[in-house]
Amino acid sequence: MGITVGFDLDMTLIDPRPGMIAVMKVLSEQSGVPLDGEYFAAHLGPPLEQGLAACGAPEDRIDELITRYRALYPEIVVAQTVALPGAEAALQAARADGGRTVVVTGKYGPNAALHVREHGFDVDVLVGELWAAGKAQTLIDNNAVAYVGDHVGDVVGALAAGAIPVGVVTGPCSREDLLAAGAAVVFDSLEEFPAWLEANSGALRERVRPVPAPAPTA
Incomplete structure (x- = not known):
């Protein structure tokens, strides 16, 4: 799964x-x-x-x-704009073995989509104009088990969704800021993400919420 x-x-x-x-x-x-x-x-x-x-x-x-x-x-x-180190590999790692990727950003959606296309990122769902706890419902709707971001607002969104907050110090927030906000792990760059994902794949799969079966039709 x-x-x-x-x-x-x-x-x-x-x-x-x-x-x-x-x-x-x-x-x-x-x-x-x-x-x-x-x-x-x-x-x-x-x-x-x-x-x-x-x-x-x-x-x-x-x-x-x-x-x-x-x-x-x-x-x-x-x-x-350039892709940050490890970005493509992180997305590929998340999509391995039937996984999905959801990009949830505060950026205006059409402009966010331009970046995704420009870099050829393999993204299943892209939703823009959401910030901090406002990101939670999209993460819940897509059954995200982890959310990766560079800002304490991203940690807030992950926690509100019941997802594991994964921090990366490529943005304006320090390691200490992200950990204090509740990040479970903080990386120097996304280059560290695939190994973490592989090491924790079993525990992450256990966090996947069962999808309710459709109601029987009359």
């Missing part, structure tokens, strides 16, 4: 920071709003509106800036 593993996207599977800095520069020039793109790129994770506010966007311009940011994103960010 295969298992389902969930993954975050930004700074877990991909590193979009150079493109993020570039798109924020263009957004700032076009809108006339001074925006700190370096700060924005260094603190990826929370929803876009929070990220824009944190780097200088006035509240009354947030909706306008989000619309323009999402329009600029495909041309500027996607081509400058």
